[in-house]
Amino acid sequence: MDAYDEEPEALNGPDGPAGARRAGGPGTQGEGTGPEDTGPGGTGPAVAGSGDAADDGAPEQAKRAGLAGLSPRYRLVAGGALAVVAAVAAVHLGMVFLSLAPANTVSKRHAKAVEGWVYPEFEQNWKLFAPNPLQQNVAVQVRAQIRGEGGDLRTTGWTDLSAEDGAAIDGNLLPSHTQQNELRRAWDFLGTTHGTDNRPVGVRGALSEQYVRRIVVLRLRRDEGLDRTGTIERVQVRSRTVNVPPPDWSREKVSTSPAYRELPWWTVTGDETGAGAR
Template sequence: MNAYDKGSNARHGPAGQGVPDPRPELPDPAVPADTPGPRIPPPDPAVPAAPPGPRIPVPGPGGPADRPPEPRSPAADGIGTGASVPGPPAERGTGVAALSLRYRIGAAVALAVVAAGVCVHLGMTFLHVAPSNTVSKEHAETIESWIYPEFEQNWKLFAPNPLQQNIAVQVRAEVRTADGEARTTGWYDLSAQDGRAIDGNLLPSHTQQNELRRAWDFFVSTHDNDNRPVGLRGALSEAYIRRIVALRLHRVDAAGPGGVVDRVQVRSRTANVPPPQWSREHISTTPVYRTLPWWYLPADEARGGVG
């Protein structure tokens, strides 16, 4: 009896003789034993298997599941062809580092100029407010030309004597009309005109803010209580404020068509700043006037000039 007569269930002995296997034949796992109907026989090893068909990709979250990566030739990556292979994009800097070399040099020069200007201004201001010393005495003219009039330093907003009064400068004129008649105008409040020009103006001019105020302070500091000049600067302060009021009257055409301003009179109106409502302090707010004598105007000033 041949050992291959029983197929895979034949038992091989030592002499090659077939010995029947006492174990029963196992059912096909593809078809349960208790399944009714015809059983599918196992494939015959003598029949060649059919060639495998094309794979059908199964879509998944990352693409086809069973499709192998396609090989790339070296020429596709630029290898061996002399072409440069692009690398990852370079990261761009931020701020000044993102500028070109020319613009970076320009920014550095501008920054250096600004820093130098700030240092010069701080140095001039320090020498101006510092006690008198050798450097400030030797370069007094240069320091004053830098500080005045835009960067003037004073203590009127601070202790020991803060300004607590509202001072207004007013003027009236005696004019000669084109018919030869003389008349006197009303009082023009020049300080109120400057205040209206400054109110709501983000960049008011230095003239609107300080010209009239500084002129009146100059006059008061060089005159006594009887309005008599003290020293040579007293006469200079009179000429200064007289020319200012002459220009202001010419701007508003106080003399009228064909008229001429013969004389001007200046006065100040001083009133204390009222205390806040919660304060118990009692201060009189009644204005006090200081009226100067009449001044005749030279011919050039009478026509609005300052020659």
């Protein structure tokens, strides 16, 4: 056999490089013989997985995120707060539903509680279950009695405030909420809190009168400038209602003659306008 066909005895022995490779000892490739494979301080071989020791607790921390990461005392407080919020939300939704739903045994029995919860902050101006749309054009008109500087009293003509709002909205891409709803909602509020004799029903009836009176007086002062010619002492409000004609294909017959609802004269007080009669 040729001398190059086998390794010498010194190379194959336990102390040789080949023996070291077989035993996995020092000198084997990739087994920590270089400086980069030494442990801390470079004094010995690195321990496998020692660089991941700092990440061992990461999964546990991720599992304890949110409420689970709080102490038992704070978890109890947070759970109680969430329960209170959920209970209040459920009560609120129930009250609003009863105020909008058709009259039933529950809404009749707890009518005062429902009204006390909903009005005035959460009032809804629509009805549930296929409401009947308004089929009338309602115009609110006002006239005033002015006390002149010489002491004479004169009465103005009727001013159609609804027509002024309609003219401001017509062609306006972004009409204000006040122009669209303030006067209309105020008059609807007054109509639902007054009887056929135009007398207020309950505390809300008196409040609706004051609300409408403030609106019309401020509008007269701003738009008509009546306070510059004297002092507004009294105002009178009426509505003009006309039914919307049915379409040509309908057999329904309705009157298109205007109907008026005229309220008595109201005395304007100074705390309402700052310029009324005292």
